Amino acid sequence: MSPRPFRFGVVAAYAPDAETWAKLARRAENLGFHTLLVPDTGRTFSVFPAMAAAASVTSTLRVGSFVLNTPLHAPAAVAQHTMTLDMLSNGRFELGLGAGRPGGEHDAAELGVPWGTPGERVRHLAATIRAVKDALREASANETRRGPGLHPVQRPHPPLMIAGSGPRLLRLAAEEADIVALGIGPEGTERDLAAKVDELRSLAGERFDHLELSLNIAAIGDDLPPWIAAQLGSDPAKLRANNSIALLRGTPDEMADVLVRRRESLGISYVSVNSAFMDQFAPVVDRLRANEPNDR
Secondary structure, three states: OOOOOOOEEEEEOOOOOOOOOOOOOOOHOOOOOOEEEEOOOOHHHHHHHHHHHHHOOOOOOOEEOOEEHHHHHOOHHHHHHHHHHHHHHHEEEEEEEOOOOOOHHHHHHHHHOOOOOOHHHHHHHHHHHHHHHHHHHHHHHHHHHHHHOOOOOOOOOOOOOEEEHHHHHHHHHHHHOOOOOOOOOOOOOOOHHHHHHHHHHHHEEEEHHHHHEEEEEEEOOOOOOHHHHHOOOOOHHHHHHOOOEEEOOOOOOHHHHHHHHHHHHHHHEEEEEEEHHHHHHHHHHHHHOOOOOOOO
């Protein structure tokens, strides 16, 4: 089976004003990134309006939640948001779902919604997936029978990303996802990454070849800003010494070679980076997209 084409995402959660947000989205598109990915936190832009705003000022850039803090959202509301954004983006939306990010319990408390145990959050995620798929299937059928209304542009539904690391989430992703965002902590190594892919392969069975594997890279290069230590929760020097997969270093050609090797050995083809490193990573995107058939 030939490798999947590379896709590249920019992760961004905030800008000081609407015009700056629009410029960020347009720059990501112009630099050759495929997707603008928006986290779901209580201290940044509300995820669905932010994606809609980005989609409205671009023409080819896809938008995606990275990932929705699903325990904070009613399943039926997620289904409605999904259809709305898929229509408003003209089929450029990807729905990313997770069972709760670190610190998400504080957002739940502020919103006055239950956070739940890990098992309850995974079950809520599964219920959300069912609600989205059922609602979009019904909307597609109703469009034929009843005429205009909310309906998915992408059939049967927009690509579904599930982010996770533990066995329960990986099992759910293996069964339901189109894209799996591999949850590897900043201390993780290439060996840890390979082990996680092997675990997913075992859970997915024949479905594994139909999954697009995604990995987020927290920082690019060696000259890192001071804030990156707090974001990673670890000393960048220590991470460099241990060859952490959270960092991608070297010349553009060397970084491209690392990503090609990962795609060949592990099947990881969807790579995202923090928007703070968008410009540093752009030469890598350009090199790898130039070598893809039917790209550009």
